[in-house]
Amino acid sequence: MGETIEKRLKDYKGYQVWKVTDNKGFHDEEVTYMLNDQDGDNIDCFSSLADLKRHVDNVL
Secondary structure, three states, rough: OOOEEEEEEEEOEEEEEEEEEOOOOOOOEEEEEEEEEOOOOOOEOOOOOHHHHHHHOOOO
């Protein structure tokens, strides 16, 4: 059976960064990077850490 693993990474410019790994079975996993404010409220999700950082640098 699959499982979801959330791991908090180092904050980036005052925002929480989470790596969410959905393991759907043998060699079938999906990774999403979640950007939250300091209250833990979700701002957006990204398929790569570089995209998340680019969003913070250019949009927020």
